[in-house]
Amino acid sequence: MLNETAVAALEQTNAAEPEKRIRDRSATERAILKAAKNLLAEEGFQNFGINAVARRAGCDKQLIYRYYGGLDGLVDAIGTDLGNWVKDRIPEDTGGMFLLTYGDLMERLSLLFLQALRDDPLMRRIVAWEVSENTEQVKRLSEARSKALGQWLDRMRGSLTPPKGVDTAAVNALIFASIQHLVLAAAAGGQCAGLVLKNGKDWEKAAGALKRLVRGVYG
Amino acid sequence: MLNETAVAALEQTNAAEPEKRIRDRSATERAILKAAKNLLAEEGFQNFGINAVARRAGCDKQLIYRYYGGLDGLVDAIGTDLGNWVKDRIPEDTGGMFLLTYGDLMERLSLLFLQALRDDPLMRRIVAWEVSENTEQVKRLSEARSKALGQWLDRMRGSLTPPKGVDTAAVNALIFASIQHLVLAAAAGGQCAGLVLKNGKDWEKAAGALKRLVRGVYG
DNA sequence: ACTGGTACTCACCGATTGGTGACAGACCGG
DNA sequence: CCGGTCTGTCACCAATCGGTGAGTACCAGT
Numbered sequence: 001m002l003n004e005t006a007v008a009a010l011e012q013t014n015a016a017e018p019e020k021r022i023r024d025r026s027a028t029e030r031a032i033l034k035a036a037k038n039l040l041a042e043e044g045f046q047n048f049g050i051n052a053v054a055r056r057a058g059c060d061k062q063l064i065y066r067y068y069g070g071l072d073g074l075v076d077a078i079g080t081d082l083g084n085w086v087k088d089r090i091p092e093d094t095g096g097m098f099l100l101t102y103g104d105l106m107e108r109l110s111l112l113f114l115q116a117l118r119d120d121p122l123m124r125r126i127v128a129w130e131v132s133e134n135t136e137q138v139k140r141l142s143e144a145r146s147k148a149l150g151q152w153l154d155r156m157r158g159s160l161t162p163p164k165g166v167d168t169a170a171v172n173a174l175i176f177a178s179i180q181h182l183v184l185a186a187a188a189g190g191q192c193a194g195l196v197l198k199n200g201k202d203w204e205k206a207a208g209a210l211k212r213l214v215r216g217v218y219g
Numbered sequence: 220m221l222n223e224t225a226v227a228a229l230e231q232t233n234a235a236e237p238e239k240r241i242r243d244r245s246a247t248e249r250a251i252l253k254a255a256k257n258l259l260a261e262e263g264f265q266n267f268g269i270n271a272v273a274r275r276a277g278c279d280k281q282l283i284y285r286y287y288g289g290l291d292g293l294v295d296a297i298g299t300d301l302g303n304w305v306k307d308r309i310p311e312d313t314g315g316m317f318l319l320t321y322g323d324l325m326e327r328l329s330l331l332f333l334q335a336l337r338d339d340p341l342m343r344r345i346v347a348w349e350v351s352e353n354t355e356q357v358k359r360l361s362e363a364r365s366k367a368l369g370q371w372l373d374r375m376r377g378s379l380t381p382p383k384g385v386d387t388a389a390v391n392a393l394i395f396a397s398i399q400h401l402v403l404a405a406a407a408g409g410q411c412a413g414l415v416l417k418n419g420k421d422w423e424k425a426a427g428a429l430k431r432l433v434r435g436v437y438g
Numbered sequence: 439a440c441t442g443g444t445a446c447t448c449a450c451c452g453a454t455t456g457g458t459g460a461c462a463g464a465c466c467g468g
Numbered sequence: 469c470c471g472g473t474c475t476g477t478c479a480c481c482a483a484t485c486g487g488t489g490a491g492t493a494c495c496a497g498t
Contacts, residue, residue: 023494065487131406132351133263167428169414173413174425177412180400194368217435241475242474244475281477281478282476282477
């Protein structure tokens with residue numbers, strides 16, 4: 001539900017934009033896509049609908065049907081846009097460090113992923129969506145990301161091998177799961193399982209614990 | 220003598236209303252609460268509303284306003300009902316095992332929590348709700364649970380002490396976070412971070428990885 | 439300058455939502 | 469027997485939802 005300030009801001013935006021809509025299809029398409037992403041990032045998937053997107057984009061919802069084939073197509077467009085998320089957010093260079101062991105690699109990836117997720121409200125909403133609904137839409141949205149993370153790991157791994165007897169697929173899934181839930185819970189309620197996560201110091205502690213967890217299994 | 224319309228009305232009443240709603244407030248309240256819990260567990264919080272609850276409870280929504288003061292009060296009622304979740308679901312006896320170290324304790328709690336969450340669709344929905352919305356309602360809902368988990372840990376800990384230099388609050392938060400996200404993602408999409416979680420064998424692997432993670436930090 | 443097609447807006451649809459006021463019938467104490 | 473309270477039902481409200489059909493404004497090619 002929109003609160004008064006959001007409504008006021010919207011009206012203000014409309015009022016501040018008396019200029020006539022230009023007849024530029026690609027520009028309109030971009031405006032719609034941008035509006036959709038902002039709306040999803042700011043309001044979450046609960047109030048994510050045709051009407052709300054059109055309202056924010058400042059155009060008629062009919063155009064969303066025409067250009068994207070409805071909400072489904074629009075979500076798909078967001079998804080393909082997010083295909084490069086890992087590539088854009090998580091650098092492949094070692095940042096001047098020497099990654100000698102698989103543990104080094106996973107520690108680095110974990111901390112980078114933690115930071116990237118903290119910094120991206122849109123991705124957070126998508127992950128929350130992912131665990132709340134089971135539509136084909138959402139599945140496709142997140143599949144690309146987990147695949148991309150796996151590919152990142154593959155590329156960076158090189159000749160590094162994990163310790164013997166460790167089920168890396170399962171352990172890494174747990175590590176990524178912990179990061180995602182921690183960030184989501186913190187973004188939603190400021191804490192996770194009783195651990196307050198608000199200022200930078202809180203996050204330093206969390207990052208330290210994450211390091212310990214990773215180093216515990218991978219050395 | 221009854222005229223035709225009266226007979227028809229009578230038959231209609233009998234046919235369309237096989238059982239008359241009894242005038243029992245507490246029974247109705249229980250029916251509403253049960254309907255709300257089932258609805259939330261089965262459909263999730265997206266379609267959780269006054270109308271849907273009333274429909275499922277088979278009564279008028281007005282009664283929900285009267286008896287619970289609206290959806291908010293109803294959610295609160297669900298919350299207090301869930302106050303004993305940890306107590307009911309996670310046994311305090313050691314199950315015949317000797318818990319000699321803090322690691323033993325955390326391993327046991329982790330596996331129990333994993334199983335309990337897998338078995339409880341209502342709690343899963345609540346956790347998903349928790350990371351998707353930030354209302355006071357939802358916050359109160361989950362606060363009780365994390366508090367209860369902490370208390371369980373306190374009671375069971377006894378004289379066991381964690382390894383030196385480990386930030387138990389942060390590490391445990393990450394462990395619980397990993398469990399919650401793993402179970403939620405699995406329930407929603409059948410996998411988590413590329414790890415398929417469908418049959419029992421998949422879950423055994425996950426449980427094994429969880430053990431390793433816990434043992435890695437706590438020994 | 440006409441014309442065809444593109445970009446866009448508008449009005450309307452049925453359904454559903456949260457919410458409220460009025461009313462009917464059962465029960466109980468006086 | 470009567471009046472009041474409690475339980476439950478119903479009708480209605482404004483708002484919003486997703487979705488569609490029809491019409492308008494504009495621009496480009498000839």
